[in-house]
Amino acid sequence: MSVAIEIQNINKKYGDLEALKDINLTINRGEFFGLLGPNGAGKSTLIGILGGLVNKDFGRITVLGKDIISNYRETKKSLGIVPQEVTFDPYFNVRETLEIQSGYFGIKNNDEKINELLKALDLTDKAEIGPRQLSGGMKRRLLIAKALVHNPEIIVLDEPTAGVDVELRNSLWDYVIKLNSQGKTIILTTHYLEEAETLCDRIAIMNKGEIVKIDTKENLINSIDKKVVSVKFADSVIGLAEKLEGTSCKIDEEENRIEIEASKNDLNDLLKFINNLDLHIVDMNIESAKLEDVFIKLTNLGGDRDE
Amino acid sequence: MNSITFYSLVKREVSRFSKVAIQTIFAPLISTGLYLIIFSYSFKSREVVGYGIPYISFIVPGLIMMSLIQNSFANTSSSLIGAKYNGNIVDFLLAPFSYIELTLGFMIGGIVRGMLVGSVIYLVSILFYGGEIVHPLLALLFAFLVSSIFSLLGIIAGLWAEKFDHVSIFSNFFITPLTFLSGVFYSVKGLPGIWSKVSLFNPVFYMVDATRYAFIGQSDVNPSFSLVIIGGLAVGLLLLVTYLFKIGYKVKS
Numbered sequence A: 001m002s003v004a005i006e007i008q009n010i011n012k013k014y015g016d017l018e019a020l021k022d023i024n025l026t027i028n029r030g031e032f033f034g035l036l037g038p039n040g041a042g043k044s045t046l047i048g049i050l051g052g053l054v055n056k057d058f059g060r061i062t063v064l065g066k067d068i069i070s071n072y073r074e075t076k077k078s079l080g081i082v083p084q085e086v087t088f089d090p091y092f093n094v095r096e097t098l099e100i101q102s103g104y105f106g107i108k109n110n111d112e113k114i115n116e117l118l119k120a121l122d123l124t125d126k127a128e129i130g131p132r133q134l135s136g137g138m139k140r141r142l143l144i145a146k147a148l149v150h151n152p153e154i155i156v157l158d159e160p161t162a163g164v165d166v167e168l169r170n171s172l173w174d175y176v177i178k179l180n181s182q183g184k185t186i187i188l189t190t191h192y193l194e195e196a197e198t199l200c201d202r203i204a205i206m207n208k209g210e211i212v213k214i215d216t217k218e219n220l221i222n223s224i225d226k227k228v229v230s231v232k233f234a235d236s237v238i239g240l241a242e243k244l245e246g247t248s249c250k251i252d253e254e255e256n257r258i259e260i261e262a263s264k265n266d267l268n269d270l271l272k273f274i275n276n277l278d279l280h281i282v283d284m285n286i287e288s289a290k291l292e293d294v295f296i297k298l299t300n301l302g303g304d305r306d307e
Numbered sequence B: 001m002n003s004i005t006f007y008s009l010v011k012r013e014v015s016r017f018s019k020v021a022i023q024t025i026f027a028p029l030i031s032t033g034l035y036l037i038i039f040s041y042s043f044k045s046r047e048v049v050g051y052g053i054p055y056i057s058f059i060v061p062g063l064i065m066m067s068l069i070q071n072s073f074a075n076t077s078s079s080l081i082g083a084k085y086n087g088n089i090v091d092f093l094l095a096p097f098s099y100i101e102l103t104l105g106f107m108i109g110g111i112v113r114g115m116l117v118g119s120v121i122y123l124v125s126i127l128f129y130g131g132e133i134v135h136p137l138l139a140l141l142f143a144f145l146v147s148s149i150f151s152l153l154g155i156i157a158g159l160w161a162e163k164f165d166h167v168s169i170f171s172n173f174f175i176t177p178l179t180f181l182s183g184v185f186y187s188v189k190g191l192p193g194i195w196s197k198v199s200l201f202n203p204v205f206y207m208v209d210a211t212r213y214a215f216i217g218q219s220d221v222n223p224s225f226s227l228v229i230i231g232g233l234a235v236g237l238l239l240l241v242t243y244l245f246k247i248g249y250k251v252k253s
Ligand SMILES: Nc1ncnc2c1ncn2[C@@H]1O[C@H](COP(=O)(O)OP(=O)(O)OP(=O)(O)O)[C@@H](O)[C@H]1O
Pocket: A014, A017, A019, A037, A038, A039, A040, A041, A042, A043, A044, A045, A046, A084, B253
């Protein structure tokens, strides 16, 4: 597999704040890669360095084998970056904006692509409208369309769905999945972890300027040995609390429902125990760990969050 | 240089000011038109020492320079501070512009506006002084160089400024005094004692004086000398601005 982006020893300080501490990361071509982390982890700073919006202090990044400093014109053409911050050029309507943007990337007569993007992002009937008249979510969709006019090999989406409604979020993802299946590399940051869990092949979790874990989504989720068994009974669960002492459980006495967390090793014993309760089971559900569990564990969000 | 990339930036810069033409083209026309009316009537019989021409013919080249200067400066400075304010400066950073393309692209936008306003004012001034230009090509060359210089200064001001107010600091404390003291309305030769020497340190003086040479064939200093100063300034600023784009002065963190 060839390499899309290679990040080596990237460091960035803002005054005393170490926004990025020695970041190393390789993203392969065709991957759908997730870059996750709490607010201030350094995700946007890293993307900014990649796109030439932020100066790095140290380190090296190559895009499709080309250095982003010495070959910046070529690397910029390979990248389509959707910045987190929504901005617009107030002098031009939606279509003009996309035409100018195509021109910046050296493309004349880009109507076909522009129309495709307007359609995919549901902006067709807003095409002749000035950006000030767009709603917040529409502005963000315009920002996404702008990043894609030059058909970039690598697409970097910094929280593209913040403020975008559910329906459009889904159609946006359909479009991005299509691009990915055509071989485009996708890098995504998002705070909607279910989104990342559904979409990404591989995920890096950042915290306080460091990458704390990189792995495939499956490995990350499997690394958490947690099953949640929830059972609904026909009979009252009052009194069960005593028997379940020592386990991590929730008891809903009104709904006759219990929810127990267990490691995979304990599953056997747990199911036997439930069976031995001699209560009539109405419904049962076993859930695996979620990306969210991994995220919380690795970034310590539950514990000593010092922000 | 990629021609489409570069042309698109120039096009963006020109359409930006064209879309607000009332404020970018017509407003300056009115203020300079007022100067023309006031000076042609109030100082009808005034003579400039050593020039032997009507006062209005003396001041027209300077007035055209003034509007050229103000408009090319205003164009690039407001384009950049606006782009910083709206955040769309990132468009220019994410796109594959070389640093010299960014410099020239913004600069040409300023030149087009400066020369457009300058030309319209020239056309209006024909009504007041007849419209003769002794060396028309030289006049064009000086107009081009001067608008380049002030477009480049406008880029510097726009990059440096953190708010719109800062741009007016730049023009009120720097450009306006230098222009008014540059001999638009008088010959510096006629200034008393030290002031005629001090004027020689004002670069705008050479721009006005050289343009006047192109218009009426007379000047305070040798126009070749002025050309060297103006040309040198233009090249120096071009390099400086390209460097500022390269380091991302005040736009990259
Ligand atoms: N221009 C700047 N000047 C000073 N500090 C900055 C600047 N930009 C970012 N920072 C700091 O760098 C750190 C990383 O910020 P960054 O924007 O990269 O975080 P992030 O992971 O994208 O967070 P979020 O999820 O909130 O977008 C933060 O502590 C932030 O305060």
